[in-house]
Amino acid sequence: MPEERIAIIDLGSNTARLVVFAYEAKKHYQLVDELREVVRLSEGMGEGKIIRADAYERALQTLVSFKTYCDAAGIAKIRATATSAVREAQNGESFLRSARERAGLELELLPGDAEARMGTLAVANSLPYPDAIIFDIGGGSLEVSLMQGRKFVKAASWPLGAVTATEQFLQHDPVKKKEVKALLKETRSQAEGFFADLPKELPVIGIGGTIRNLADVQKKRENYVLDILHDYVLKKSDLAEIVEDLVEKTVVEKRDISGLNSDRADIITAGGIVVLEALEFSGAAEMIISGMGLREGLFFTELMPDEPHLLDDVRGFSIANLAQRYYDRPAHNEHVKVLSLKLFDELCSLHQYGDWERELLGHAALIHDIGMAVNYYDHHKHGLFLVMSAALPGFSHREQALIGLLCRYHRKGSPSSQGYDALLQEDDMARLGKLAALLRLAEYLERSKSQRIKDLRCHIGEGFVQIEALAQGDAYIELREANDRKDLFAEAYGVKVEVILGHLA
Missing domain, CATH: 3.30.420.40 (ATPase, nucleotide binding domain)
Structure with a gap:
């Protein structure tokens, strides 16, 4: 088609x-x-x-x-x-x-409920949260929705959009304290009834230009390492500091705030006050930003024309979508995934990782070669750039960094954070080294891209691992290349390693 x-x-x-x-x-x-x-x-x-x-x-x-x-x-x-x-x-x-x-x-x-439904659909198809409260503030209203099981449940429309709230409540420049109090009072009156019946401790997801622009301001304040806004986490405490700053400034002064769109300078304060107070009522300590909203929800009804317009696997679809866009060799990529996961499963006693790491390794295997869309030479480096430049719906920024770094080190090099330290946790470099070692061996055991290595068996001894590659046909290149590229495995796992040829039963 x-x-x-x-x-x-x-x-x-x-x-x-x-x-x-x-x-x-x-x-x-x-x-x-x-x-x-x-x-x-x-x-x-x-x-x-x-x-x-x-x-x-x-x-x-x-x-x-x-x-x-x-x-x-x-x-x-x-x-x-x-x-x-x-x-x-x-x-x-x-x-x-x-x-x-x-x-x-x-x-x-x-209608208001259709608007909320489309926003909910966008969130359901792009973020890994089956249940959530969704804030969508526009110029005319704030739509607050409840999503459960990735489906729209109910919504309320508050007449407190960034434009309408500014015109109704914030008449002065800079705004006066009594104006802020009046807007807070109205927001509370709208929030009390809606939040009273909601499940507790649900994540809050924010969509709409006002919320995204507030997040952009915070990203500039902290020199956030990624340009990507989708799945960025805006802490309530940081939002409170931004709103406090906005309240004190004139419109002209707001235009100088790094990250703030100048055409929102006169309405952003009202939007920030309303969103912050709604977040306070939700009980959440942070708001997850969605780069997708109404427009993407409408689009998903075209992409997935059958009701309920939901992707079966958001993360899997994102990876397949990225692979298709740049460089997709399904047979090779799938086989590298099979071999990577076989190594992961056989060596569980050494790395002691679980389902989450296994999933990330599998996803990285499917897109490890996307840098080939730029050039063969240094395609591992280009792959990192493409992964970190893309929206990868369904993945946190930490997960995106780990997948990108696995692509970066699937061929050669000693793993480093490549400047993404702020996205990673303390033990992620060790995690990266061990997973990259598996992906690298799998890549070279599929060196001729002909799926000659049909299976693997790992024999673990004291300070020693022997990997038996079960081949069909001549696997000389695979065996030689895997043994030439085993240094990262030895370094990451602290053992000697040998790849030998085995025989299919």
């Missing part, structure tokens, strides 16, 4: 975004382009709930430009949605007609 492209347009209360995905249903996908425009659709709506003429025109012109882009790029499949501002506006129907007539776009007007 040929690859398709789809454009998803999300007309929010503050920002309009267009994302383009290339995909093959149920198999793989890639984000290939993105456009963003600040429209402030809900600005000045007030109690009358009328989209103002200037905001109306800004949004329409943005939709016209998005449609023009799609036509020029040859993207025929477009799914365009509008959320709270249009949904609540008295002239919302008029706006939908104008979008149809001027931009040629049929906007879906998403």
